[in-house]
Amino acid sequence: MKCSFTLDHYREMIENCLKSGYTFLGFHQPVPANAHRVIYLRHDLDVCIEEAIDMANCEASLGVRATYFVLVNSPLYNLLAQDTLKLLNYIQSKGHWIGLHIDANALPNDPVKIEIEVTRLFDLYVSKIPLVRVVSFHRPRQEVLGYDFNAFISTYSSHFFKKIKYISDSRGIWREGCPCQLLSSGVYQAVQLLVHPIWWKVGEESLQDRLRRLLGNRFEIFRQYLAENISSGIGEILEKANLKMGCE
Secondary structure, three states: OOOOOEHHHHHHHHHHHHHOOEEEEOOOOOOOOOOOEEEEEEEEEOOOOHHHHHHHHHHHHOOOOOEEEEEOOOOOOOOOOHHHHHHHHHHHHOOOEEEEEEEHHHOOOOHHHHHHHHHHHHHHHOOOOOEEEEEEEEOOOOOOOOOOOOOOEEOOOHHHHHOOEEEEOHHHOOOOOOOHHHHHHOOOOEEEEEOOHHHOEOOOOOHHHHHHHHHHHHHHHHHHHHHHHOOOOHHHHHHHHHHHHOOO
C-alpha cells in the first residue's frame, strides 16, 4: 500500500509491526521476559478527543493497546466536560490507557518544581479520569528532555527518548520518512512511536474537510450551550453566524 496519512495505511503499519514480533506496551509496564521487540505507542490529543475514536477502534481490533494523552491546559476542549469524559471512558473500554499531556511552557523552569506541579495535576484529575501516572509534555523544553522524574513516568525520560528509537509524526510530517518499512524490518529492538490522530484521515476525507467538520462540531456545541443558557433571540443570531463561518 502507498504511504499516506490514512487509517488504512496505519492499520497496515501496525499489522506489519505485529508480524515483525513487536509487543505493544504501556510506558508504565515492565518488559516481559519473552518480548523480543517492544513498541511504546503514544497519541497526543492536541485538538480534540473525537479525533482519537477511529484510531482507538482500529488498534483494539488488532489487539493493540496505546496510551492516549489528554491536554490538561487546552484552550480547545474541557477535560472535565461530560462529553469528554464519555469519550475517554470509551477509549479506555477498548483497552487503552489515558495519561496527561501538559504544555511545558506553562510550567516552572526547574525540574523539581515541575515534578511538584505535575503531581498536583495528577492528584486533581485522577478522581474523574482513569489515569496511568504517565505524562507527555506538549512543546517540551530542555528541562524535561532526558530527565527522569520520580513521582511519574515521562515519555521524554532518558529511557524512552534517548536510549530507544523515537519516531514522531509531529506537524503531520515523518522527519525520516514514513516508518512503515523501518518498523516492518524490526531493525530496532525498542521504539517509542508518537502518532497524532488529527493527521490521519478515514476514507476519502481530506485534512481540510476534517478540520472543517471538527470546527463545525465545536461551533454546534457552542451554539447549543448559548441557546440553552441565554434567551432573547440568541438562536437567530447564532444561525447567522453559522452561515458566515461556513459550518454545516
